[in-house]
Amino acid sequence: MTWQVRAARTADIDALLDLAKLTGGGFTNLPADRDSLAARLAKSEASFARLEEAPDDELYILILEQTSTQRIAGCGMVFSRIGARWPFYSYKLGTLSQSSRELGRTFAMPYLSLVSDHDGASEVGGLFLHPDLRAGGLGRLLSRSRYLFIAGHRARFGNKMLAELRGVLDDDGNSPFWDALGRKFFGMTFPEADSFNAVHGSQFIADLMPTQPIYTALLPDSARAVIGQPHACGRGALAMLEAEGFTYDNYVDIFDGGPTVTARTDQLRSVRDSRAATVTRLCETGPTPEGQEFAPALIAAGQLTEFRAWIGHIAPGTGPATCTLPTREAETMAVTIGNEIRHVSL
CATH class of the missing domain: 2.40.40.20 (Barwin-like endoglucanases)
Known part of the structure; x- marks a missing residue:
């Protein structure tokens, strides 16, 4: 037993930046930008120090540390209330059935709707473990420690919990989903949009993204194939989330199409059974x-x-x-x- 998960401190900035540089992009909660990470650590320290217990846009950063050497090898985050500063946007995948009497056929037309259904929920995210240590149970320690923190500070979090998983990216860090959809309206590559969102938030989505439903049949096969699919490096994280009780209900990330999973906070295994x-x-x-x-x-x-x-x-x-x-x-x-x-x- 040489590893612990503890509350992050502003002095952890260098180690956190080193971790951020290993993510490979598409990791909005852990941008490889020193100023952004410093702001996150400052917000986390203020959240830990906050006396009021009702959730109100707090961020709690937890760090995986080797007790004997103080090596920092991972991080995880909990957001107390999303949608507090600006709406939390997702795409909801739905299906519209249309029939033609003349043809004698019924068509099921999948479509994406821009929604903010999760405003007010809490979120677990920012989970990243050094690639050299992704065996031996450290990922499970890092992930599940967040739920023990929630259980021990229950009044600080909402009744619904969600998690977003990074979507599929190509070898160059581009998103087939973004290239087929978001890029058409923003004139930005996925790395550019992802970096802007990490630093400035998602209000620009509300400013420029069309609010009308988008039929997925109009997207190329490469984009449709990745809707609701996690990045290869996130499959283990998805399995851990499902083991806790999270389920996928057709919500996907607006940037890369990765799945968003949700659960009732009190029904999460590590909260309920602790x-x-x-x-x-x-x-x-x-x-x-x-x-x-x-x-x-x-x-x-x-x-x-x-x-x-x-x-x-x-x-x-x-x-x-x-x-x-x-x-x-x-x-x-x-x-x-x-x-x-x-x-x-x-």
């Missing part, structure tokens, strides 16, 4: 004095800026809503008897 417990004993690994065995678990401790999460071990404590932790793990994570932790099975 439990708070007070640490009443620390002991060496092996059966506890009461004969209880330690089980692997995702564990979190601390509130707001003191939040940290790790994959460790836990055993039942000496009473209801109590637990026992291994001494060495507790010392590494600065947890002692009397502290409250939150845990969920792996």
Whole structure:
């Protein structure tokens, strides 16, 4: 157990920028722009420090850090309320059925509508893990720690949670979906539009994007084929989201056509199944004095800026809503008897 997820700090800017340079584009929440990242970190620190608990456009950035070396190798984000500053736009994929009596045929016509149906929801995003470490469970730690943070600060988030996945890009970082649709109205390449959105927000979409439905039959095959499909590097992330309870309901990203998935916040597995417990004993690994065995678990401790999460071990404590932790793990994570932790099975 050498890795933890903790609240980000402004001093993490250099490490976060190094990660952003590895994303390969199309990663709006983690732009390879120092000023933009610095602004995000400043907003995150202000969000962690905020006393009011009702959601109001906060951003919480969590960092994956090796406890022994302080190496930063990943990040994840939670947005408390989307659509607070400007509408959160998506395309909704629908189907219009039209019949011709003369031909004796009925046609199903898929179309895309520009909508802001998710305004007011919370969002998990910005999940990125260093390519050299995408094995061994660190992605699961980084992803699921966000849900323990949400569960431990539930009043700060909405009742609906969503996640957007990066869509399909070619080897040059271009999006077949954007090239067929958005580029026609904005005169910008996908990297240009994506970079502009990352820095300035999506209001320019409202200014220039046509609001009328767009029939997908008018798009080339290359664009239709990627609607609702995640980037190859995002398939593992989609699987983790689905394991938490997210589902796809025909909403796609307006830039690259990647899928948007949603869930009820309280029905997310790591929120629903996590439990708070007070640490009443620390002991060496092996059966506890009461004969209880330690089980692997995702564990979190601390509130707001003191939040940290790790994959460790836990055993039942000496009473209801109590637990026992291994001494060495507790010392590494600065947890002692009397502290409250939150845990969920792996």
